[in-house]
Amino acid sequence: MKKSKKSMLAAVTGIATAAMLGAAAMPANAQGTPTPGARATLRAAVGSAQHPMREVVSCAVTAQEPDFLVSGSETIYASGKFGSCSSPAPDECHLTVSIANGGFSDVAHKDGGWRSCTSQTLKVSYHCAGVVGRHPYTTVATLAIHYQGQAGSKVVHSHAKTLWCG
Helix, strand or coil: CCCCHHHHHHHHHHHHHHHHHCHHHCCECCCCCECCEEEEEEEEEEECCCCEEEEEEEEEEEECCCEECCCCCCEEEEEEEEECCCCCCCCEEEEEEEEEECCCCEEEEEEEEEECCCCEEEEEEEECCCCCEEEEEEEEEEEEEEECCEEEEEEEECCCEEEEEC
16 A cells, blocks of 8 residues: 555654654663664565565664854754665655754754755754743754655654753
């Protein structure tokens, strides 16, 4: 059964949103410390009924800590990127990057759209004038991959960084 890209994106976005709200959305190292990167992996069933095969396709995705470009600025910048894709690479990749406040509510969002799976860096900014005080911000990067009619995704986020806005 072949699904449209729109229905696959809706399914992947739903999965990614649920994963972002869960504690397991960010991978951890052996000591349990969160790490800001992972691989979006899809174990795709390919081939015919007589000769089924499984191929694993993936790309690395990371989220950089949000920060000011210049000291004293009122604009927070953040970026997410993907690259180092497997061979074979996924057919298409879709990267989105958000700046989230401490409660994981998006305050800024950028959508990279579906494209070939060559490396991509997506930058997002948030102008925080009027929000006076110290607030924790996190970068959230979501990578959806598409391969031979099947979809997978991974959500990663940076370490929280407390920034002064106002």
